[in-house]
Amino acid sequence: MNLSELQASMLRIRLVEESIANKYSEQKMRCPTHLSIGQEAIAVGVCSNLTNEDQVLSSHRAHAHYLAKGGCLNSMLAEIYGKVTGCSKGMGGSMHLIDKSVGFMGSTAIVGNTIPVAVGSALAMKIQEKKLISCVFFGDGATEEGVFYESINFAIIHNLPVLFICENNLYSVYSGLEVRQPKGRKIFEMVRAFGIESSHGDGNNVQQVSDYVELARDKILSGNGPQFLEFDTYRWREHCGPNYDNDIGYREEEEFLEWKKKDPLKDIFENKDLDLVKVLFNKFNAEIQQAHHFADNSEFPSDKDFQQIINS
Amino acid sequence: MRKITFAEAINEAILTAMRESKDVITYGLGVPDPKGVFGTTLGLQDEFGEARVFDTPTSENAMTGVGIGAAINGLRPIMVHQRVDFFLLALDQLINNAAKWNFMFGGVCRVPITIRLIVGHGWGQGPTHSQNLQSLFSQIPGLKVVIPTSAYDAKGLLLESIFDDDPVIFLEHRWLYGLKSNVPKSSYRIPIGKANLVNEGSDLTIVALSYMTIEAIQAIKELEKIGVNCDLIDLRSTSPLDFELIRKSVKKTGKLIAVDSSSKSFSVASEIIADCAIESYNYLQKPPRRVALEDAPAPTSFGLTNSYYNGALEIYNEAIGLLGIKEENTGSKFIKEKPHDVPGEWFKGPF
Numbered sequence: 001m002n003l004s005e006l007q008a009s010m011l012r013i014r015l016v017e018e019s020i021a022n023k024y025s026e027q028k029m030r031c032p033t034h035l036s037i038g039q040e041a042i043a044v045g046v047c048s049n050l051t052n053e054d055q056v057l058s059s060h061r062a063h064a065h066y067l068a069k070g071g072c073l074n075s076m077l078a079e080i081y082g083k084v085t086g087c088s089k090g091m092g093g094s095m096h097l098i099d100k101s102v103g104f105m106g107s108t109a110i111v112g113n114t115i116p117v118a119v120g121s122a123l124a125m126k127i128q129e130k131k132l133i134s135c136v137f138f139g140d141g142a143t144e145e146g147v148f149y150e151s152i153n154f155a156i157i158h159n160l161p162v163l164f165i166c167e168n169n170l171y172s173v174y175s176g177l178e179v180r181q182p183k184g185r186k187i188f189e190m191v192r193a194f195g196i197e198s199s200h201g202d203g204n205n206v207q208q209v210s211d212y213v214e215l216a217r218d219k220i221l222s223g224n225g226p227q228f229l230e231f232d233t234y235r236w237r238e239h240c241g242p243n244y245d246n247d248i249g250y251r252e253e254e255e256f257l258e259w260k261k262k263d264p265l266k267d268i269f270e271n272k273d274l275d276l277v278k279v280l281f282n283k284f285n286a287e288i289q290q291a292h293h294f295a296d297n298s299e300f301p302s303d304k305d306f307q308q309i310i311n312s
Numbered sequence: 313m314r315k316i317t318f319a320e321a322i323n324e325a326i327l328t329a330m331r332e333s334k335d336v337i338t339y340g341l342g343v344p345d346p347k348g349v350f351g352t353t354l355g356l357q358d359e360f361g362e363a364r365v366f367d368t369p370t371s372e373n374a375m376t377g378v379g380i381g382a383a384i385n386g387l388r389p390i391m392v393h394q395r396v397d398f399f400l401l402a403l404d405q406l407i408n409n410a411a412k413w414n415f416m417f418g419g420v421c422r423v424p425i426t427i428r429l430i431v432g433h434g435w436g437q438g439p440t441h442s443q444n445l446q447s448l449f450s451q452i453p454g455l456k457v458v459i460p461t462s463a464y465d466a467k468g469l470l471l472e473s474i475f476d477d478d479p480v481i482f483l484e485h486r487w488l489y490g491l492k493s494n495v496p497k498s499s500y501r502i503p504i505g506k507a508n509l510v511n512e513g514s515d516l517t518i519v520a521l522s523y524m525t526i527e528a529i530q531a532i533k534e535l536e537k538i539g540v541n542c543d544l545i546d547l548r549s550t551s552p553l554d555f556e557l558i559r560k561s562v563k564k565t566g567k568l569i570a571v572d573s574s575s576k577s578f579s580v581a582s583e584i585i586a587d588c589a590i591e592s593y594n595y596l597q598k599p600p601r602r603v604a605l606e607d608a609p610a611p612t613s614f615g616l617t618n619s620y621y622n623g624a625l626e627i628y629n630e631a632i633g634l635l636g637i638k639e640e641n642t643g644s645k646f647i648k649e650k651p652h653d654v655p656g657e658w659f660k661g662p663f
């Protein structure tokens with residue numbers, strides 16, 4: 001993928017997320033929804049280096065990861081609308097996405113709880129002698145769970161093909177890092193002391209993310225063991241839901257504006273080739289509009305569908 | 313007397329407890345944040361400072377153990393989680409330590425910790441944000457499980473829980489937060505293990521808990537209109553469980569419906585019916601019934617939650633079924649103005 005493909009992929013995700021934000025007040029997407037706006041570069045930079053068979057697991061804030069991995073847009077939106085055509089048939093909603101056909105193995109709502117699952121995927125890959133990697137996305141908050149440490153520890157002992165991606169956006173809901181982790185803590189340095197190769201990069205620079213991940217994947221596949229990458233980024237909207245919330249008092253508007261200047265998509269918006277940008281916008285917006293139409297017009301799961309799932 | 317909401321009553325109980333005793337501390341992820349755990353922890357840090365009221369890392373298991381350590385040293389920690397489901401990471405500390413500590417050390421060391429857990433419902437909360445796990449907790453000897461319905465009970469029971477010398481799981485249903493009742497400003501306590509007889513009647517005993525009591529109240533109003541008068545018992549706690557009051561009522565009515573907010577198998581409702589079969593067999597005129605969820609995780613989809621959840625209609629229908637009353641189109645008695653998956657029009661999601 002060259003730079004413009006990475007950018008196009010980020011733009012598509014941004015437009016999807018904004019379409020959800022804009023339509024959330026219609027009250028048809030009735031589930032807790034955590035948007036990835038501002039954090040697109042990590043998802044795209046990582047997934048652009050994965051093959052279709054490489055696996056991804058993720059957390060509550062998973063739309064970008066799912067889409068970057070190639071997950072079906074119609075199925076994602078239908079899931080958020082609670083429809084039977086959704087990727088989880090309406091059982092899971094925004095926080096429980098899956099598209100096995102592209103190696104997106106699931107996202108869940110409980111902080112940290114897919115980290116060991118990704119390690120388990122890697123264990124299977126190793127035992128089955130597949131030349132693949134398993135990759136897990138999680139936030140800074142998840143690094144405070146015991147299972148984070150336990151999972152990395154096991155992955156190191158068994159030299160498993162797993163790539164840990166920490167998206168550090170400074171917050172766990174409305175609680176800043178300063179009340180959750182020691183001052184000056186560098187997550188990537190801490191885990192390096194566990195015995196895993198680890199580095200740190202600009203999570204709003206898609207090319208940098210991509211370069212790091214390309215290298216990390218090569219290392220994993222050439223037997224150097226699991227790899228850990230921490231990327232700095234920022235969530236633009238409220239923790240959960242469609243709005244901005246810089247006014248409620250847990251963070252400063254200036255902080256948000258600083259990060260907005262580092263918009264991962266700024267190269268697109270500053271691109272001189274306006275026609276090219278316009279073509280992309282139109283193409284994606286048409287696709288997204290159709291996907292909303294598909295989701296909105298799909299059926300809810302029936303009681304029979306529900307029974308079939310719980311009894312299967 | 314003034315009316316305040318359930319959320320305000322919780323807040324007031326904590327304020328009162330912290331004023332009454334320096335031993336009480338309050339912590340949990342988001343406790344001092346601008347939203348203050350749906351308003352229940354607002355103002356606490358301002359009044360009591362950062363040492364006694366603090367935010368935490370996203371570390372439920374460790375923070376539970378930390379609470380136990382603090383409790384065995386004389387503090388009375390109140391820990392809160394925005395959802396029950398998040399607290400499941402701490403089951404080791406809860407079940408292996410908190411519940412058994414005093415027992416396994418021969419009764420020389422008590423653990424006075426109160427763990428507030430919020431139960432989600434509706435708006436697509438789905439499989440991992442709306443679990444009703446009261447029977448799971450109640451199955452563990454050594455734990456008390458309190459599950460209030462009214463604002464009045466919430467304040468009195470929370471104060472009692474905080475000053476109880478043993479670990480208490482305090483379950484708060486999200487849909488109760490906006491409901492108001494008369495609540496005294498003063499400090500008062502309600503003993504744990506005493507159920508509340510919400511309504512008296514001689515035809516049928518209905519036992520309910522938490523938000524299901526609100527639904528049951530709607531149901532018994534309609535039942536009254538067709539001449540069926542019910543004892544309605546709001547459990548207030550599921551461990552200990554006030555079997556005495558239920559037995560007394562069943563002795564009078566001869567008929568029992570146990571209403572629960574969880575899935576039906578191995579539920580609190582099942583336990584009540586088991587006790588009834590053992591202790592009240594001779595008084596039963598009809599087989600008891602259970603109104604509980606089917607044994608399935610909660611779906612997210614708006615298209616499924618209406619039939620998944622029970623409400624006043626289902627309770628009403630069980631009641632007339634048990635009594636052998638034939639009536640058509642009972643649904644029209646419970647027309648709802650609001651979408652079924654929100655507690656009121658004011659709720660627009662997302663959490």
Ligand SMILES: Cc1ncc(C[n+]2csc(CCOP(=O)(O)OP(=O)(O)O)c2C)c(N)n1
Binds near residue numbers: 061
């Ligand atoms: C075990 C657990 N604790 C708490 C929560 C509530 N919660 C949902 S998202 C979230 C934030 C986690 O922060 P982070 O991992 O940094 O992810 P971010 O939201 O910043 O992307 C929290 C605490 C949860 N879902 N699971």
Ligand SMILES: [Mg+2]
Binds near residue numbers: 139140141169171172
């Ligand atoms: Mg974060």
